[in-house]
Amino acid sequence: MTRVFSDAEARMLDSFGPPPLAPGFADRVTARLSADILPPAKRRDPRGSWRRGRVALFAAVGGTLLSVGAAAAGLLGARMQSMPVITTIAEAVDAPRAAPTPAPTAQRNGALAKSAAAATGGNVAAPIVPPTQQNDAELLADRIEARMKRRDALGLSVPSLSRLEARRDALTATGDRRAETMAAAVAILASRADAGALPAPRSQGEVNRTQWRARMAALSPEDRAAAQARREWRRQQQMAAGPSAVTGDSDAALVTKGSAQPLLNGQRLRERWIAMTPEQRAEWRARRAAREALMTPQQRQQLQERREQRRRQTLAPHDAAPEPMPPEAEVPQ
Amino acid sequence: MQSPGVSGQSDDVLMARVLLRDLTAFRLLAERHGDRIYRIAWRMTQNATEAEDVAQDAMLKLWSQAQWRAGQGGVGAWLARVATNACLDRLRKGRFRSDDDVPERADDRPLADAQIGQDDEARRTRDAIAALPDTQRAAIILTYYEDMPNRDAAEALNLNIKAFESLLFRARSALKQALAGLREEAA
Numbered sequence: 001m002t003r004v005f006s007d008a009e010a011r012m013l014d015s016f017g018p019p020p021l022a023p024g025f026a027d028r029v030t031a032r033l034s035a036d037i038l039p040p041a042k043r044r045d046p047r048g049s050w051r052r053g054r055v056a057l058f059a060a061v062g063g064t065l066l067s068v069g070a071a072a073a074g075l076l077g078a079r080m081q082s083m084p085v086i087t088t089i090a091e092a093v094d095a096p097r098a099a100p101t102p103a104p105t106a107q108r109n110g111a112l113a114k115s116a117a118a119a120t121g122g123n124v125a126a127p128i129v130p131p132t133q134q135n136d137a138e139l140l141a142d143r144i145e146a147r148m149k150r151r152d153a154l155g156l157s158v159p160s161l162s163r164l165e166a167r168r169d170a171l172t173a174t175g176d177r178r179a180e181t182m183a184a185a186v187a188i189l190a191s192r193a194d195a196g197a198l199p200a201p202r203s204q205g206e207v208n209r210t211q212w213r214a215r216m217a218a219l220s221p222e223d224r225a226a227a228q229a230r231r232e233w234r235r236q237q238q239m240a241a242g243p244s245a246v247t248g249d250s251d252a253a254l255v256t257k258g259s260a261q262p263l264l265n266g267q268r269l270r271e272r273w274i275a276m277t278p279e280q281r282a283e284w285r286a287r288r289a290a291r292e293a294l295m296t297p298q299q300r301q302q303l304q305e306r307r308e309q310r311r312r313q314t315l316a317p318h319d320a321a322p323e324p325m326p327p328e329a330e331v332p333q
Numbered sequence: 334m335q336s337p338g339v340s341g342q343s344d345d346v347l348m349a350r351v352l353l354r355d356l357t358a359f360r361l362l363a364e365r366h367g368d369r370i371y372r373i374a375w376r377m378t379q380n381a382t383e384a385e386d387v388a389q390d391a392m393l394k395l396w397s398q399a400q401w402r403a404g405q406g407g408v409g410a411w412l413a414r415v416a417t418n419a420c421l422d423r424l425r426k427g428r429f430r431s432d433d434d435v436p437e438r439a440d441d442r443p444l445a446d447a448q449i450g451q452d453d454e455a456r457r458t459r460d461a462i463a464a465l466p467d468t469q470r471a472a473i474i475l476t477y478y479e480d481m482p483n484r485d486a487a488e489a490l491n492l493n494i495k496a497f498e499s500l501l502f503r504a505r506s507a508l509k510q511a512l513a514g515l516r517e518e519a520a
Contacts, residue, residue: 008516009509025388029359289405
């Protein structure tokens, strides 16, 4: 460092020294920290129980007075008349369902037409009911079909009819109130599939293979050979490792242990990482740093090598595109 | 009470232990860095009670923000930064918060009559430094008294390096001028 002050100036500046720090600074800080960590115990108010009892007493008396006043004014009777009781609900559940129930809109329109006809002596035209979307099942079938066509146009996977049937069975098995609507929609879709109106189903694996082939075609021959070799090597590693390999590694601790899925640590960690909030990421980084600080240099080097290997694999073209969410049948609420 | 081998650990390892809420490691960090942040705070505020208060606050902040600091290194520089900014905040507010007494300690200074000349010079120097604007004083304290590199001192004051060098140049010039005036008075 170059001298910026002369000797005389430096001597004057050096005379400006602080008094020594009082001994026991670390003890005082630690004591203050302990006091912050452990808040002082609350003193028990000897009148606490009486206060609580008094509050409960006033609440009970107030509630009683309100109830009595409301009953005297007749408010409760007027309000209760519109409230269903449990027997009414049970009867509604046990009653056999009418097979084809007209849509509520059609019912409402029909009732309006009847009342209008009665009022005007029958000189009113019939209500206009849309020919399509007569009921919820048709609406649902239309939405599923539109979604299938949209996914087909985008080159994504398209659910097969059997998959929709499985969805229907799942709803039925769980007693879901949408099961009937779903069953009717599946029947409609089956008739449309027979008529050739639905796009052909396409599995996710087929989509992945298509994308893989497209990526391979875009690569140079050397890169293509290297990518295929990496894919083959990964496949062998996964087959050799099996599910039990998804334990032990410090980073892999984030992956659910005992998972029966093949080893895909990098992809799972990336998905987990994407789903984290910034605070969780910072905490994860700090914990990783803390773990590494306690490691021996050899362990740290091994971990670094593993991490570098994963990073290289990430930068290379993947043999499988990240799977989009499976198309779920939508049922109107 | 102290964990075996902990006292020889680096700051990073101690920070990792602090992250795991090890009070012994925290105490060691306080012993290592307490003096320095106290010196900075005292030279900024020229008040021993306030300086210790600032130093304790900085250490408590280290504890509470351990999850952000662990693994990033530079604990000492970070503490200096926290202490400097705390002092600047307090000086900006124009009042000191602490009413506590200075902790008891033995007075190990030489007899006062033997030090009259030196004390007078020290008092004048102290006044000259106190007369500097707060940020210029901080720049002098960090670079001259604490031997911090310009880059670290600039980070401590939340300035870029060019702005800090400009500030430091102005601070040195003002201080040189003040010291020259003191020497002329003494002569």
